[in-house]
Amino acid sequence: MAEIKDPENTIVIELKDGNVTIELLPDVAPQHAARMKELARAGKYDGVVFHRVIDGFMAQTGDVEHGNPDAGGDLRRAGTGGSDLPDLPAEFSKLPHDRGTLGAARAQNPNSANSQFFINFSDNHFLNGQYTVYGRVIEGMEHVDAITRGEPPANPDKMISVKVAADV
Numbered sequence: 001m002a003e004i005k006d007p008e009n010t011i012v013i014e015l016k017d018g019n020v021t022i023e024l025l026p027d028v029a030p031q032h033a034a035r036m037k038e039l040a041r042a043g044k045y046d047g048v049v050f051h052r053v054i055d056g057f058m059a060q061t062g063d064v065e066h067g068n069p070d071a072g073g074d075l076r077r078a079g080t081g082g083s084d085l086p087d088l089p090a091e092f093s094k095l096p097h098d099r100g101t102l103g104a105a106r107a108q109n110p111n112s113a114n115s116q117f118f119i120n121f122s123d124n125h126f127l128n129g130q131y132t133v134y135g136r137v138i139e140g141m142e143h144v145d146a147i148t149r150g151e152p153p154a155n156p157d158k159m160i161s162v163k164v165a166a167d168v
Contacts, residue, residue, distance in 0.1 A: 002021045002138045002139030002140075003138075004021070004023075004165050005023070006023070007164070007165040007166035008037075008164065008165075008166045009023065009024040009025075009026050009033060009037075010022065010023055010024065010138075010164070010165035010166075011024060011036060011037070011040060011135065011162060011163070011164060011165070012162070012163050012164075012165055012168065013045075013140075013159050013161075013162050014159070014160040014161040014162075014163075015140075015143045015144075015146075015147070015157060015159065015160065016146075016157055016160070017142075017143045017146050018140055018142075018143045019139075019140050019143070020119075020137055020139070020140035020141070020143050020144055021137070021138050021139040021140055021165070022102055022135045022136065022137055022138065023135060023136055023138045024036060024037070024102075024134060024135045025095070025133070025134050025135055025136070028091070028093045028095060028133065028134065029091035029093065029104075029132050029133065029134035030091070031088050031089065031091060032088060032091055032104050032113065032132050032134035033134050033135070035085065035088060035114075035115070036117070036134070036135070037164050038085070039062075039064060039083060039085075039115055039162075040162045040163060040164050041164060041167065044064040044083060044115070045061075045062065045064060045115075045159050045161075045162035046068075046159065046160070046161045046162060047068040047069075047070045047071060047158055047159070047160070048061055048062060048063060048064055048067040048068045048073075048158060048159050049061065049067050049068070049069070049075065049078060049152075049153075049156035049157065049158045049159075050147050050148070050153065050156055050157050050158070050159075051063060051067055051075070051078035051079045051152045051153075051156060052079055052118075052151050052152065053147050053148060053149045053150055053151070053153055053156075053157075054121075054149070054151065055121070055149050056121055056122055057120075057121055057122065057124065058103070058118040058119060058120050058121055058124065059118060059119050059121065059144060059147045060079070060105055060116060060117070060118040061116070061117065061118075061158075061159060062105065062115045062116035062117045063078050063079055063080070063081045063082070063115065063116055064081070064082070064083045064115045065080075065081025065082060065083065065084075065115075066078045066079070066080060066081040067079075067081070068158075075152065075156070078152060078156075079116070079152070082114030082115045082116065083114055083115040085114065085115075086114075087109075087111060087112050087113060087114050088104070088111070088113045088114065088132075089111045090106075090110040090111055090113070090132055091104075091132045091134065092110075092129050092130070092131075092132060093132075093133060095133040096123070096125055096128050096133075097120050097123070097124040097125060097126075097127040097128055097131065097133060098120065098123050098125075098136075099120055099121065099122050099123055099141075100119065100120060100136050100137035100141050100144075101119070101120050101133050101135070101136050101137075102117055102118070102119055102133065102134055102135035102136060102137070103117060103118050103119075103120065103127065103131045103132065103133055103134075104116070104117055104131055104132040104134060105117055105118050105131075106131065110130070113132060117134075119137060119144050121144070121145065
């Protein structure tokens with residue numbers, strides 16, 4: 001098991017193959033870390049699909065508006081929505097987009113991140129300084145690697161549950 005140093009800033013995502021433990025980086029991107037915890041605690045990420053999964057690149061999820069078919073979401077629109085909370089300002093840092101890092105997905109505007117995020121399958125340093133890094137996988141990357149590929153996948157995997165470690 002991963003050593004969880006700060007349960008309040010650790011996220012546990014249950015996937016079909018097992019749990020993925022993510023250490024959030026509130027010292028680097030406080031607003032993004034706070035948003036993920038807020039949405040996780042509200043249950044908004046539970047059941048949301050991975051709508052864009054590119055082999056060798058990343059797995060994207062977190063569209064709480066359209067990405068959960070069980071909550072009335074329209075998977076044809078997955079990836080176009082966010083949450084009912086305001087968009088976040090960019091919190092760029094010197095942290096590189098290495099394998100296992102968590103990045104904030106956004107539209108063209110750097111200050112348009114909301115609820116969507118991606119996990120890097122490999123070192124994607126061309127994203128450095130353009131997308132906010134706000135966490136890293138500390139356990140379960142093999143489960144991330146097993147997520148069904150596609151843009152969108154024909155039968156997308158979903159986040160069964162997303163919890164703050166302090167709450168479990």
